[in-house]
Amino acid sequence: MEGVEHRTVEVNGIKMHVAEKGEGPVVLFLHGFPELWYSWRHQILALSSRGYRAVAPDLRGYGDTEAPASISSYTIMHLVGDIVALIDSLGVDQVFLVAHDWGAIVGWYLCLFRPDRIKAYVCLSVPFMPRNPKVRPVDAMRALYGDDYYICRFQEPGKAEALYGGNNIGEVIKGMLTSRRSGPPILPKEGVALPSGSLPSRSLPSWLSEEDVTYYASKFSKTGLTGGLNYYRNLNLNWELTAAWTGAKVKVPAKFITGDLDVVYTSLGTKDYIDSGAFKRDVPYLEEVVVQEGVAHFNNQEAAEDISNHIYDFINKF
Numbered sequence: 604m605e606g607v608e609h610r611t612v613e614v615n616g617i618k619m620h621v622a623e624k625g626e627g628p629v630v631l632f633l634h635g636f637p638e639l640w641y642s643w644r645h646q647i648l649a650l651s652s653r654g655y656r657a658v659a660p661d662l663r664g665y666g667d668t669e670a671p672a673s674i675s676s677y678t679i680m681h682l683v684g685d686i687v688a689l690i691d692s693l694g695v696d697q698v699f700l701v702a703h704d705w706g707a708i709v710g711w712y713l714c715l716f717r718p719d720r721i722k723a724y725v726c727l728s729v730p731f732m733p734r735n736p737k738v739r740p741v742d743a744m745r746a747l748y749g750d751d752y753y754i755c756r757f758q759e760p761g762k763a764e765a766l767y768g769g770n771n772i773g774e775v776i777k778g779m780l781t782s783r784r785s786g787p788p789i790l791p792k793e794g795v796a797l798p799s800g801s802l803p804s805r806s807l808p809s810w811l812s813e814e815d816v817t818y819y820a821s822k823f824s825k826t827g828l829t830g831g832l833n834y835y836r837n838l839n840l841n842w843e844l845t846a847a848w849t850g851a852k853v854k855v856p857a858k859f860i861t862g863d864l865d866v867v868y869t870s871l872g873t874k875d876y877i878d879s880g881a882f883k884r885d886v887p888y889l890e891e892v893v894v895q896e897g898v899a900h901f902n903n904q905e906a907a908e909d910i911s912n913h914i915y916d917f918i919n920k921f
Contacts, residue, residue: 604644606651611667614688615681620667621689623658625651628722629695630918632659633686635704635728636831637779638901639666641818645907646701646914653915655699660689662706664830666822674760677833679841682709683716690720699918703727703903705834714855715848723856723921725914727903728867730859730877733885734849739839747871753788757835764829766790773820780816781808783899785869810905853886858917860910862898891917 607624622640630650632643640659647657661668663685664677671677686709690698700721702710707729714721735743745755757763767775782788807813859882861868868874876882883889893913898906 604641604647607647612689612692614692615684617663617669617671617685619663619669619685619689620661621658622647622660623656624648625654625656627654627656628918629690629693629698630655630657630914631686631690631698631700632657633700633702633706633709634659634662634665635702635706636834637776637819637823637828638704639819639822641815642703642901642903643701646903646911649908649911650914655918658689658693658698660686661822662709664826664833666826670826670830674833674836675840677830678837678844679709679712680844682834683713686713687717687720696720697722699723699725699921701725701727701914704729704900705831708732711853712845714853714857715851718853718855721855723858723918725858725860725917727860727910728862728865728900730861730867730873730882731853731886733881734842734845736846736849739842741839744871748787748789751789751792753790754835754838756790757832760836763832764827767828771820772823773816776819776823777807777811777816780811780819780901780904782866783864785864785866785899787870788866808905810907852884854888855886856888856890856921857886858891858893858913859889860893860895860902860913862895862900862902862906864897864899865902866900868894 607622609622611618611620624647632646634640634642640661643659647659650657663682664670697720700710707726710724710726711731714724741754741758744752877892895902895906895909903910
């Protein structure tokens with residue numbers, strides 16, 4: 604990661620770590636769980652070499668960014684507020700946005716709340732999820748998949764931390780990143796909550812190195828997973844906070860990319876939502892949906908070059 608500059612900026616009452624490289628229009632990258640700015644290492648190099656300023660923060664609660672103690676400090680209002688303040692700190696009015704997993708959810712709300720700040724959005728893995736006024740999201744997930752669905756299990760403070768905490772954090776991260784199991788992640792009732800279908804210990808795919816795992820582990824061994832888990836613990840509160848946006852459409856040019864083995868694409872009715880035209884209805888400026896064959900959830904790392912090219916081809920039009 605030679606040439607990548609690191610600095611800390613004050614945003615929305617916290618100190619945020621930012622990695623960046625290049626000159627030109629800003630491309631802002633938002634990572635997911637359990638990840639870091641580092642998840643975008645390939646895209647940072649690719650886009651900065653093509654005339655863009657690539658900027659990737661550690662989100663609130665992650666890596667070298669501050670992690671407030673209270674669960675209620677991780678609502679979608681806080682998370683979007685952090686990013687708006689970060690854009691302000693960059694000295695630009697608008698950015699190209701690229702986001703994955705939880706970063707993608709933050710990205711959709713950022714586009715919904717402040718479309719004036721986003722030129723175009725390349726979203727990976729998680730499509731826009733319109734608010735259902737009749738049922739809270741965690742309640743709906745519990746009704747669909749039961750109490751052992753991973754998001755339901757993440758709700759109780761300390762419980763998931765205890766499950767993961769007794770294990771080598773590097774093995775936990777490795778298991779999550781390399782999981783090839785599609786469909787809803789259901790956790791075992793007891794024992795380690797590593798995703799089924801992940802690679803055996805010490806076996807890594809070509810796109811993930813021991814050095815990569817060591818970097819993730821070095822950060823999460825200091826911070827733990829609580830910051831990231833708190834995002835999930837605010838899903839029902841976010842539902843309450845965003846009541847005023849029920850039925851609102853996302854009016855930003857967008858491109859969506861997922862893998863056909865992605866756990867999100869293969870659960871929660873996501874494929875039907877996309878194929879039925881409902882996604883296009885809710886995001887009227889959605890220009891393209893790309894489904895990568897044989898690719899799982901962490902497509903920005905697994906299919907890095909393909910993702911970088913898709914990003915460049917889309918934002919280069921604006």
